[in-house]
Amino acid sequence: MNDVLYSVDEAVATITLDRPEAMNSLTVRAKTDLLEALTSAAQAYAVRAVLLTGAGRAFCAGQDLTEHAANLEAGRGLNDTVRTHYNPIIRAITEMGKPVVAAVNGVAAGAGASLAFACDLRIASDRAKFTMAFTGIGLAPDSGASWTLQRLVGPARAAELLLLNEPIDAARALELGIVSKVVSAEDLAAEARALAVRLAQGPTSAYAATKQALASAAGSTLNEALELEADLQDACAKTGDHLNATRAFLSKERPVFQGR
Secondary structure, eight states, X not given: OOSEEEEEETTEEEEEEOOGGGTTOBOHHHHHHHHHHHHHHHHOTTOOEEEEXXXXXXXXXXXXXXXXXXXXXXXXXXXXHIIIIIHHHHHHHHSOSSOEEEEEOSEEETHHHHHHHHSSEEEEXXXXXXXXXXXXXXXXXXXXXXXXXXXXHOHHHHHHHHHHOOOEEHHHHHHHTSOSEEEOTTTHHHHHHHHHHHHHTSOHHHHHHHHHHHHHHTTSOHHHHHHHHHHHHHHHHTSHHHHXXXXXXXXXXXXXXXXX
């Protein structure tokens, strides 16, 4: 993986977009590397949480427009990158049975903002800035933004952000509920890692079930949600983590989760 850094420590896989000279914009190679890293994290038994961030002053500026312009000039249009690259990346994040934390260190634009929205939790640097960017270059939203953004801020506010394409700073993102916490740029790496480590020490199966329940409930009836919750509870009740945590609770001890 040349454009993405990948490391595992304390059961946390840290994935860093590493094209700082181009604000971590996404070329075909970068998208391929990112999907490979996400797939590795999802499949690795030793990984129980994922931390996604960017190198340098940007989180991710979205599609690399130099490569995009070359495709347009060659008559290739989008070169099917939405279906081939972006959709699998978003599915890899949202369907992963492990929590994913985005540490938004700077600009998150277009598909870069969508990447952050797809994560389960988002912490932002006070230097972070979000902009949807798509309509600014005559495109519709992609990478799940039409689905994730309105779940974060509501349909009316999502329409405003997507149609008007106005950047919002970290403080406004916190106010809207796009991020859960804003910290100083100097503290971001430590704060985000601490959160990822906390999640990595938690009940992984329960986290996976929670992600599944939330995703399903977004498009289901109450009765359908109730049935899925019952199925997921039955599965979680059979895990060693649930059994051990119940015993710890009765013994007035702190539970230690093994992720299984």
